[in-house]
Amino acid sequence: MKFSEQWLREWVKPALSTQALADQLSLAGLEVDEVSDVAGHFEGVVVAEIISATQHPDADKLQVCQVSDGSETFQVVCGAANARAGLKTAFARVGAVLPGDFNIKKAKLRGVESMGMLCAEDELGISDDHGGIMELAADAPVGLDLREFLNLNDSLIDVDLTPNRGDCLSISGLAREVGVLNQVAVTSVQVADVAPVCADTFSVKLEAPHACPRYVGRVIRNINPGATTPLWMQEKLRRSGIRSIDPVVDVTNYVLLELGQPMHAFDLNKLSEGIVVRMANAGETLVLLDETEVTLNDDTLLITDAKGPLAMAGIMGGDASGVTDETRDIFLESAFFSPLSIVGRARNYGLHTDSSHRFERGVDWQLQRKAIERATALLLDIVGGEPGPVTEAFSEVDLPKVPVVILRESRVNSMLAMEMPQATVEDILSRLGMTLNRRNDQAWDVTVPSWRFDITLEVDLIEEIARVYGYDNLPVRTPIAQLPLPPIAERQVTLNRIRRHLMSRDYQEAITYSFIEAGLSAQFDPDTQPLALANPISAEMAVMRTSLWPGLVKAVSYNQNRQQARIRLFETGQRFLPQPNGGLLQQNTIAGVITGNRDAEGWVAAKDKIDFFDIKGDVESLLALGGCPEEFSFAAAEHPALHPGQSAQILRAGEVVGYLGALHPLLLKKLDLNGPVYLFELQQDAVTLGHLPRYSALSKYPEMRRDLSLIVDEQIEFDTIRRTVINQAGDALKKVTLFDLYQGQGIEAGRKSLALGLTWQHPSRTLTDEEINNSVKAVVAALTNVCGASLRE
Structure with a gap:
């Protein structure tokens, strides 16, 4: 909020310089962004009157003006189109100094002598307006120094308020803060009830009391449409960044700045029957004061009459019912709108107004009657009129309650x-x-x-x-606390170790948002209804993620769009799974994604593309960190986000703990990715919980190996064969190695040939050939019965 220091000091007078006041506000949590002068530095500029203005004899766009400063008349050549006889304006006499150390001297313009300069606002550093020379009020005293007349020895203080301090979005709120900080009295404006002169009222009905629990209005008839806003009010508005429009609008803006209560004035003769405060019907339209037409959503609060919408409550009024130069009767409103009913609504329509800025943060819900009385008194002083009695509609149960802490x-x-x-x-x-x-x-x-x-x-x-x-x-104290190191169980694989392991395999850690787009969530996990946010930052962050994959895939897209072809990312974080009982499970998860070439670019590197077994190998190495890889298995399974033929479940002791596979081709196309893309996602607990390490001595006895060549159906998974071998080969079996896979000539269709290497080693003796042969026979018999295997001849 930008405000005039002089205006603030009308309310409270701290014994501080301008800079000290700004520093004090910043230290109190009201950060001051900028302190600036209300005008540039200039001297020798006075209020003057143009006596006459005639066409320059040798220039079509110049006029020769006779200008009086009250004691003497000067000839001035001026190029402003609005220079005319009778105009009071700013006159820089010869010898004056304008901003930028620009000295005014005698000059000749196209052969005509000019004794000074008629100034525009931007030439004096007052504003950026260069539409013509300044136009001052008709009663401006000729000859008076312009700085004194406009009270320009003032500073502008721009305060960047945090969203919780909506109470300081007014001069009264800021004065209250300054008074508290300096222990000085605050002289607030005295607001007395204005006695009604006429009995006219306009009915108000609240159909959405939860959103608008209080609405105060007043009819004022027979105002003077030709009245002008006083200079003191225009200047206070200008210094707060608000342009003067007309007296009625200026008064509502002035009360907004002074007390913090947004207000609006309707042309009474354009209203029908009575005011109704209700929610919009989807599809209704309204032409706003800025002449843009909006189609309203059903969550938008409206001020309406019998004909339809008049204004978007707390945001902007409608053009059809606004005050104009011909308005003689007005209906003045002052309402309290619940912050939750206003927050985000203006942004939905691409708007941001002074009213919405305040109502979103919260306006004093006991201020409405005081504001309307203050505005009425100001209007009567400026435009006259006959006020009616105040009409108030409220819902006591919906008004905020005074908290006691x-x-x-x-x-x-x-x-x-x-x-x-x-x-x-x-x-x-x-x-x-x-x-x-x-x-x-x-x-x-x-x-x-x-x-x-x-x-x-x-x-x-x-x-x-x-x-x-x-x-x-406040004193400086060094905190003292007992901070024992938390014990880490030996069987626990720490998250740092997991991160280091993945980085050692050329992955980079990514951190993505927990909020994602609803449509993206549905593409990756259509069977789960994600938790929707009540007030999302944007449509792309509308729901809580049920998987880490959407964020990682968006990161892949971002990198590919920046010419990164080989990408390996992982993330550790939570996913949010709604439960049948209405609860929410926040599950710690580890996920990864890879795409591009298998090896980084180099003169000895191959250019092979990654495949399913690359990411499967990465996952297997991750699962082995806990020392119990035998507890994990992989099974072909479908997932909505994965390629139907290249996806698998990851199981631990028969329970599904994750998925891995290739991204579905339809998703690749929709997300415009260069494929293939492979992903994995694991429950963190399944990876971090390992086995307690146990010591076992190395055997000094020789290994015994037998190779088997088997023919099985191509649907038989190697994991099934491996487990069958382990169950039948005895305790001395050390490892099972698959060293060949063949399909083709000599093998009938639908079957495959697997070559296994079985290695035995006993810890305390040398195994005999008979023992090994018996084990091989048992293994072959079990493979025949369980897997339908036969020995290849």
Whole structure:
């Protein structure tokens, strides 16, 4: 929020310089972005009147003006189209200095002498307006120094407020803060009820009281449409970044800046029957004040009458019912809209207004009647008129409740690391507008004022105490705590070890958002309805992820679009799985993705593309970290996001703990990826829980090996054969190796030839040929019965 320092000092007068005031606000949590002068540095510029303006004899776009400064008349050549007789404007006399150390001297323009310069606002550093020379009020005193007339010895302070401090989006809120910080009195504006002159009212009905629990309105008839906004009000608006439009709109904007209550004025004669505050019907349209037409969503709160929508509540009024130069009767509104009913709505329509900015953060829900009385009094002073009685519609049950927070003295002292005097606590909170009742010797009941939506907890109060007391006044204490190292079970594979292992296999760690697009989630996991966010940052972050794959695949797309062909990424994080009972399972997960060539580019590197077995090997190496790879198995299975012929379940002791495979071709096409792309995803607990290492001595006795060549059906998986061999070969079996796979000539269709190497070694003796032969016979018999295998001849 940008505001005038002079306007603030009308409310509160701290004994601080401009820079000290800005520093104090920043230290109190109201960060000041910029302090600047309201105008550039200039001297010798006065209010003057153009007596006459005639065409330059030798230039079509120049005029020769006779200008009076009240004591003398000067001839000035001017190129502004709005220069005319009778205009009061800014006149820089000879010898004046304009911003940029520009000195005004006598000059000749096309042969005509010019004794000074008529100035535009941008030439004086007042604004960026260069549409012509300044036009001052008709009653501006000729000859008066312009800086004095416009009160330009002022500074602009731009405060970047955090979303929780909507109470400071007004001069009254800022003055309250400055008064508290400096322990000085705040002179707030006195607002008295305006007595009605006429009995006219306009009915108000609340059909959406949860979104608009209070709506205050007033009819004012017979205003003067030709009145002009006073200079003092125009200047205060301008210095706050708001352009003066007309007296009625200016007054509503002024009250918004002064008290923090957004308001709107309707042309009464354009309204029908009565005001109805309701939610929009999907498909309704409204032409806004900026002349854009919007199609309304059914979650948008509207101000309507019998004919249809008049305004988007808390955002922007409609063009058809707005105040114009011909308006004589107005209906003035001042309402409280629930922040949840406004937040995000303006952004949905590509809008951001001063009203929506305040209502989204929370407006004082007890301010509406005061604001309408203040606006009425200002309007009567400027445009006159006959006010009617105030009409108020409200829903008591839907209005916010005044929170009462318990504050413990011991908690204050503990968090601030000092003994905060009881009187100091009470003084700070009282000056912040809170009411304190001593509950007992150790705590207070603190009633929070209606303008502080951000205070609901005890820690919020303690933060306020620390902020006002001064962070730099709090003592420096070194925290002392017992921090024993947490034990790590020997069977536990740490996450750091998993990360290091994957990085050793040329993976890079990625961190993606937990929020993803709803459509993307449906493509990867159509069987799970993800948890939708109530107020998403954007449509691309609308739901909680049920898999880490969407984020990793988007990262692949991002890298491929930047000419990265070989990509190997992994991520450790949570996925969020809705449960049948309405709960949410937050499951720790490890996932990875690879694409591109098998080897990094190099003069000895092959250019083979990765395949299914590359990622399967990476996963197997990961599962082996726990020392129990035999507990894991792979089984062909389908997954909606994976290629039907290149996907597998990962099981541990018969329970599915993950999936791996190639990304589905349809997804490759939809996401415009260069394939193939292979992925894996594992439950973290399945990888991190290993076996306790056990010592076993190395055998000094020789190994015995037998090779078997088997013919089996091509659907038989090697894992089934391996387990059958292990079960029948005896305890001395050391390893089973698959060293050949053949299909083709000599092997009938639908079958395959597997060559196995079986190795035995006993820890305490040499095995005999008879023992090995018996084991081989048992293995062959079991393979024949279980797998339908036969020995290849």
